[in-house]
Amino acid sequence: MKKSAIRSADFHPAESNGAVPHDSAFGQAEADVYEAILAEEPSTGEMELADRNSLRRVSGLSTELADITEVEYRRLRLERVVLVGVWTEGDAQHAEDSLAELGRLAETAGSEVLEGLVQRRDRPDPSTYVGSGKVRELREVVVATGADTVICDGELSPGQLRQLEDKLKVKVIDRTALILDIFAQHASSKEGKAQVELAQLQYLLPRLRGWGEAMSRQAGGRAGGASGGVGTRGPGETKLETDRRRIHKRISKLRKEIAAMRTVRGTKRGRREANAVPGVAIAGYTNAGKSSLLNALTGAGVLVEDALFATLDPTTRRADTPDGRPHTLTDTVGFVRHLPHQLVEAFRSTLEEVTGADLLVHVVDGAEQAPHEQVAAVREVLTEIAEDHGAPVPPELLVVNKIDSVAPTRMAELRRLLPGAVFVSAHSGEGVEALREIIADRLPRPEVFVDALVPYTRGELVARVHSEGELVDEEHTAEGTRLRAKVRSDLASALKPFVGAG
Structure with a gap:
């Protein structure tokens, strides 16, 4: 098979804005994370997305101080990157779509994409990912474009990472580090920050490097002379070994903290289940419009950004079906192709909200070129999570969002690709009312019929029947309120002493 580099048409050298490029937040992927973790200080990149819209003054950019937003400030210091991917399967369009998604991820992290390259190979080169010959070509592209960083569309081994940095003379990161x-x-809550830090540490641990080739031996001073002999004497434990030990300790602490938070989350979920409130989980690919749909259905006012992974912390809101039955809607973290396994493990407690739901609303971006591939990627992760918990994936309702930006011919194609899907626009409100009706039909209904005479002193039971059950008939008598209704099993147990009375 002929191996050749294919330049993606999706990327072109961007015009320089004249500013001196600096390292962005993700550009310090190892150094910043490592220092922040060991010092147990929050990373400077951890900020609310809403805070980026606040005005702030930046001096030295002109003769006068200027009010600019945080987004504009980030654009002034964007890191200049070159993307590279290895095409091992599928067609050329699939490979370029994957690289285009990597470009959107890079822009979300705060970088300027200069060029995108795809290398056709049977499998990634075990030493340099793209092969030694293509590394030289890649070096020429880096020099010609003035790039600061190379981002690879895959997870690099520590050896590949070291080889590429040595040969390209610029910083190299992979898709996992970028995500x-x-x-x-984007992490904002205490749980979200802990989960992200745990995932970063798990990724960083096997990639710690020594100080060049000179590394100390474990045995210190004369202690090494008696047993280890020549070559084992040194100052003692190396900095690398010390760092590994401290990171292992930090990982253990974070796992305990997340386990405690998981207990709290499980308690809240158990309280909703005890109250027999059905739950709906909104899941889907990142930037598919899940938060916008939650706002359209409930008026929750959740932060919405046209950015990948804008939502990391699940948001639960109460809603009512058109016939008045209460239920909850939970907005969850988005998925992406090749989601790092460290993130799936770290966010396991958050993703449990999906497996514990009565209905899964799977949101798909109708404006995407290959929505069926995104659907497959999401289902793969959901199946993995469900298997880990020994529970089946909840019943799925496929919802195609953003139809206001889809041409009629494309709509017909989507209906063929995704049969049974509901088509809505969270932005314009088109199809939202119909979606409410369908959600109401898919939610579990009360299944136990009761005929009870409830004393007036137990008015809370009558209120629960009205709010949680389906009332068939109600009659006020001298002894109390006679109710004929369909209710859930827990409410039926509470009404049992009054069934058949009178």
Whole structure:
């Protein structure tokens, strides 16, 4: 098979804005994360997305101080990157779509994409990912474009990472490090920050490097002379070994903290289940419009950004079906192709909200070129999570969002690709009311019929029947309120002493 580099048409050298490029937040992927973790200080990239819209003054950019937003400030210091991917399967369009998604991820992290390259190979080169010959070509592209960083569309081994940095003379990161950095920037809650830090540490641990080739031996001073002999004497434990030990200790602490938070989350979920409130989980690919749909259905006012992974912390809101039955809607973290396994493990407690739901609303971006591939990627992760918990994936309702930006011919194609899907626009409100009706039909209904005479002193039971059950008939008598209704099993147990009375 002929191996050749294919330049993606999706990327072109961007015009320089004249500013001196600096390292962005994700550009310090190892150094920043490592220092922040060991010092147990929050990373500078961890900020609310809403805070980026606040005005702030930046001096030295002109003769006068100027009010600019945080987004504009980030654009002034964007890191200049070159993307590279290895095409091992599928067609050329699939390879370029994957690289285009990597470009959107890089822009979300705060970088300027200069060029995108795809290398056709049977499998990634075990030493340099793209092969020694293509590394030289890649070096020429880096020099010609003035790039600061190379981002690889895959997870690099520590050896590949070291070889590429040595040969390209610029910083090299992989897809996993890029996604972890975006998560670190967007995490806001205590649980979200802990989950991201745990994932970063698990990724960083096997990639710690020594100080060049000179590394100390474990045995210190004369202690090494008696047993180890020549070559074992040194100052004692190396800095690398010390760092590994401290990171292992930090990982253990974070796992305990997340386990405690998981208990709290499980308690809240158990309280909703005890109250027989059905739950709906909104899941889907990142930037598919899940938060916008939650706002359209409930008026929750959740932060919405046209950015990947804008939502990391699940948001639960109460809603009512058109016939008045209460239920909860939970907005969850988005998925992406080749989601790092460290993130799946770290966010396991958050993703449990999906497996514990009565209905899964799977949101798909109708404006995407290959929505069926995104659907497959999401289902793969959901199946993995469900298997870990020994529970089946909840019943799925496929919802195609953003139809206001889809041409009629494309709509017909989507209906063929995704049969049974509901088509809505969270932005314009088109199809939202129909979606409410369908959600109401898919939610579990009360299944136990009761005929009870409830004393007036137990008015709370009558209120629960009205709010949680389906009332068939109600009659007020001298002894109390006679109710004929369909209710859930827990409410039926509470009404049992009054069934058949009178």
